[in-house]
Amino acid sequence: MESLLAASSSLPAAAFSPASLSSTSSSPLNLRTITGATAAARAVRCAAAKDSILYALEHDEMFNSAEVIQWESGKSINSIAAAQGIRIRRRCRSRYPSEGSGADKAVPHNILEQIIWDKEVEVSQRKAKKPLQKVIESSQHAPPARDFMGALTAAYRRNGAPALIAEVKKASPSRGVLREDFNPVEIAQSYEKNGAACLSVLTDEKHFQGSFENLETVRNSGVKCPLLCKEFVIDIWQIYYARSKGADAILLIAAVLPDLDIKYMLRTCRNLGMTALIEVHDERELDRVLKIDGVQLIGINNRSLETFKVDTSNTKILLEKRGDIIRDKGILVVGESGLFMPDDVEYVHNAGVSAILVGESLVKQENPGQAIAGLYGRELLH
Numbered sequence: 001m002e003s004l005l006a007a008s009s010s011l012p013a014a015a016f017s018p019a020s021l022s023s024t025s026s027s028p029l030n031l032r033t034i035t036g037a038t039a040a041a042r043a044v045r046c047a048a049a050k051d052s053i054l055y056a057l058e059h060d061e062m063f064n065s066a067e068v069i070q071w072e073s074g075k076s077i078n079s080i081a082a083a084q085g086i087r088i089r090r091r092c093r094s095r096y097p098s099e100g101s102g103a104d105k106a107v108p109h110n111i112l113e114q115i116i117w118d119k120e121v122e123v124s125q126r127k128a129k130k131p132l133q134k135v136i137e138s139s140q141h142a143p144p145a146r147d148f149m150g151a152l153t154a155a156y157r158r159n160g161a162p163a164l165i166a167e168v169k170k171a172s173p174s175r176g177v178l179r180e181d182f183n184p185v186e187i188a189q190s191y192e193k194n195g196a197a198c199l200s201v202l203t204d205e206k207h208f209q210g211s212f213e214n215l216e217t218v219r220n221s222g223v224k225c226p227l228l229c230k231e232f233v234i235d236i237w238q239i240y241y242a243r244s245k246g247a248d249a250i251l252l253i254a255a256v257l258p259d260l261d262i263k264y265m266l267r268t269c270r271n272l273g274m275t276a277l278i279e280v281h282d283e284r285e286l287d288r289v290l291k292i293d294g295v296q297l298i299g300i301n302n303r304s305l306e307t308f309k310v311d312t313s314n315t316k317i318l319l320e321k322r323g324d325i326i327r328d329k330g331i332l333v334v335g336e337s338g339l340f341m342p343d344d345v346e347y348v349h350n351a352g353v354s355a356i357l358v359g360e361s362l363v364k365q366e367n368p369g370q371a372i373a374g375l376y377g378r379e380l381l382h
């Protein structure tokens, strides 16, 4: 993909995932002279009339010439990403082995990179079965998205404590299986009954033992809370797919996605009525995200990508540094991971978060819903 991007890139990396390019890969395009979305769309149309890229383009007119030019520099996705401080590389099966970073032969640097490389394969297989056009059609038949942001702000006001996004999580690479007897609907209903504002459902199968079926069954179970699709998004196809399965919000990980992908995906979310939760781990990622217009919800993950170590002071430090800008922009912050006790909740609340995302400490208890009162030190109103 790197070489393809080098030859033809004028669109976000998401639009150029290996699968989306499979039908066009033999004819690199020279788009360097093209300066706008319409022209880019026309050129792509010549190359592959029915390609999903074109479809996405025609449905989404976000590109302006400055942004397009960013992708016309002939750089590979990994070098663009590296220039933005992104540590997670794409595997990017390149056409010319001499080009690019040589990631083809490389081993992943960390677990997130491994997950992303596996995800590239998974998404291309899923897309082969259900192309973008089809998944867009399915998303149009889904009931309208629920108001994720509204549910968080209402719960925060109601309780005077960070709103809870309770996670339906069976396992994780760092903690193994968290709950053997795992019934996603029972867990979701019990969270809702005990005051969760929103729910997060993990959909990655390979590393988290989650699934889109879980998301869909929870959505169809009568649960009213808005649902976050907890996925490793590298391609807009996944956003439409999540919507078609009932997701109201989706996670976008800044450590994985270049800025232009985040912008493009935010626009896609907005068009679908979905909320994007943009996850950052450090100051550099936070600064990148704060420069992007239209961001409403940022998650600060306390878990290190490299070591899995959880340190809640990450939230505090980042908010000490950038809290003013975040408040000025009216962005809501979610404290993510490693929250176990009322002291933890109070600590991140004092740091400035209005919501928290909690999995392990709830899902490991016999009754995950009742565990919410233990986490907050009191019952939540709902």
Ligand SMILES: O=P(O)(O)OC[C@@H](O)[C@@H](O)c1c[nH]c2ccccc12
Residues within 6 Å of the ligand: 167, 169, 230, 231, 279, 301, 336, 337, 338, 339, 357, 358, 359, 360, 361
């Ligand atoms: O189980 P915990 O420590 O309460 O963490 C929940 C959530 O923050 C964590 O699952 C998470 C945060 N960001 C992610 C990205 C992908 C997968 C999982 C995650």
